[in-house]
Amino acid sequence: MKNYSLLNRISQNRLFLPLGALVLILVFDAIYAPGFFKLGVMQDADWGPHLYGNLIDVLNDAAPLALIAIGMTLVIATGGIDLSVGAVIAISGAMGAVLINPALGNQLRLNVEAARNATNTPLPIIVLAGLAAGTVCGLWNGFLVTKARIPPIIATLVLMVGGRGLAQLITNGQIMTIYYTPYFWFGNGFIFGIPVSIYIVLAVALLAWVVVRKTSIGLFLESVGINAKASYYSGINEQNVKLFAYALCGFCGAIAGLILSSYVHSEDANNIGLYYELDAILAVVMGGTSLAGGRFSIFASVVGAIVIWTFTLTVYTLGVPANALLAAKAVLVMLVILLYSEYFRRFMNRFSESKVPQYDIAEQKGTQHGTAN
Amino acid sequence: MAPRIDLAQRIDLAQQIKPFLLRYGPLLTTIVVFILLFLTGGWLYPAMQNPQVFFNLFINGGSLLLVSIGETLVILTAGIDLSVSGMIALTSAASAALLRGGVSPFIVLPLMVVMGIVFGLAQGCIIQFLKVQPFIATLMGLFFARGMAYIISLESVTIKDSFYKFLALTPLPIPLLDAYVYVPTLVGPIMFLVAVYLMFFTRFGRTVYAIGNNEQSAMLMGLPVTRTKIGVYVFSGLCSALAGIVFSISLLAGYGQFATGMELDAIASVVIGGTSLFGGIGNVIGTPFGVLINQTIVSVLQFNGTLSSWWTRIGVGVLTLIFIGVQSLFYLRRKP
Secondary structure (H helix, E strand, C coil): CCCCCHHHHHHHCCCHHHHHHHHHHHHHHHHHCCCCCCEEEEEECCCEEEEEEHHHHHHHHHHHHHHHHHHHHHHHHCCCCCCCHHHHHHHHHHHHHHHHCCCCCCCCCCCHHHHCCCCCCCHHHHHHHHHHHHHHHHHHHHHHHHCCCCCHHHHHHHHHHHHHHHHHHHHCCCCEECCCHHHHHHHHCEECCEEHHHHHHHHHHHHHHHHHHCCCHHHHHHHHHHCHHHHHHCCCCHHHHHHHHHHHHHHHHHHHHHHHHHHCCEECCCCCCCCHHHHHHHHHHHCCCCCCCCCCCHHHHHHHHHHHHHHHHHHHHCCCCHHHHHHHHHHHHHHHHHHHCHHHHHHHHHHHHCCHHHHHHHHHCCCCCCCCC | CCHHHHHHHHHHHHHHHHHHHHHHHHHHHHHHHHHHHHHHHHHHCHHHHCHHHHHHHHHHCHHHHHHHHHHHHHHHCCCCCCCHHHHHHHHHHHHHHHHHCCCCHHHHHHHHHHHHHHHHHHHHHHHHHCCCCHHHHHHHHHHHHHHHHHHHCCCCEECCCHHHHHHHHCEEECCCCCCEEEHHHHHHHHHHHHHHHHHHHCHHHHHHHHHHHCHHHHHHCCCCHHHHHHHHHHHHHHHHHHHHHHHHHHHCEECCCCCCCHHHHHHHHHHHCCCCCCCCCCCCCHHHHHHHHHHHHHHHHHHHCCCCCHHHHHHHHHHHHHHHHHHHHHCCCCCC
16 A cells, blocks of 8 residues: 655645745745845825735736746647747737727827726727737647648737737737726736736636636647547547637736736737737746646646746846846746756656665564655 | 550559658748748738848848758657757857957857756756656746846846858858858758758758657657757757857847747747657658748738838747647547
């Protein structure tokens, strides 16, 4: 009978590595960046009293990435990949910006105060349109992958290349500034002093968790990711499962696009959400989901996204220029790669195997030790 | 000539043509599409009939051609190299900073080439020995290279070196035609010839195809898989460094933001050029045509003047999709 020790059970958990990385970075912050943990209450003219501080910023900034990581996790679980999420962000942000004021791209709005409450389209329709645009993008990807049978990396590459062009088409190539205050609520608003975006992430993560873990969809996703053909022969509609994953990924990208464009009060089709697909893949990999598909964990991916942004803000706090952050991030990726590489795994295996004989001897002696393996 | 022999010859010819078409169909389609696109452009905008416009495709697409050639070899091994644009930025920023510091261009140029080779070698080793997916490893390369470029300089650095200016501004006349190119323009075609030689006339080239088709069996056949795979990334690194040099010469500047997204254009060019992203199918000859198609779209948009630049992206995206379709028509589709 296998009797896992507590330490072993913790280290086997999916959340162990990303949480471990998070704790490491936070410990680093505690030593080298005093004030990182400072929290305060701030009065805001628009949004009332709310919490502020680096920790809140981390969660707020990580929200769009976490949302995309949730969708990306499901896509990667089916053995696919979605490179187009950055473009989807741009498209849904463009939809939002254009629907608020279609003319804004072409003429200067002089009366900013009047524009604060002016919109051409009611807010619910703006949100629905943005979400619909993202979901259509996701369905398009899913269609290419399932019906046209194009490998995911190529199928989503098409939208990755063309998507930002489409977004520019929507905004007429302008960087659109948004003045409509109610729209800013998604990126800047607060509920009980905590940013709205955090609630959105929690809601989407919970919803996704319920859908995949409390129904059989999660099992289907994993089985398709492990062996699509075998799942097909065992009666799973492999195409619909994949379609669902890509559509959900597009949907999550659309929410992220709304939050991001609302957060920065503008829509720049060329630069909004740039490299988010790469960050999202990194977050998913950090969460322990294999790029080959199969087992996945939504919450581990969310933690992965938080790790990335904690790292980012830490680097900012240390005074590294924003653009040079890319190199620092590369070092982080390198570490993650090393942690997940076969060399490291083999090294860890050797490490744990060396203990096995001891336990065997112990058992022969009749003691009540549990085996570590 | 007796008719029977003629018939036999004809059947023989038909039997030869079919595999030829199956193999080179996408390549021929690419060439035809390029010619049609260019002729349509010339028909719509008579100014495009000037031979200089054709050579401008090479002048403006010089660095894209270089990175696409390197990318082709990588994709043929069923890998991918996303770091090419980062390498362009790093090379341009590093060479501009060195030249500003008074280092001779004759030291800077070889140094940049060596840097590209070392960079490619590092990526190849990470992919081959640490068994990291090429996608992730080269993505890290992209971040790293761009970040390093920003660490070198946060702002654009102009190049005032006289040798660079000489290279950038001296037109080389094309014989018999009223047209010219620049010295850096020639680097792309030269590397193309090198790649053609490597792919068609060396064992290295055959091994690249073998790895792309099935790495396991290539290894079981005793082919030098490790060496070849690393070699492919080294070649791509070399090509991107050369592309960075060409880029910095043509703009006479170095900046970390140069060539953003060029890896996508390169991959699209390779796909349009008839190389399958599965690896093992396609050849390097199609790639320049993919680049030419990309550049033709750009110049048609420029000649039109009213269409906006984002149509390039949409056009390239649509063309990529079409050519993926063409590929799946011609090449035997593999199981997912």
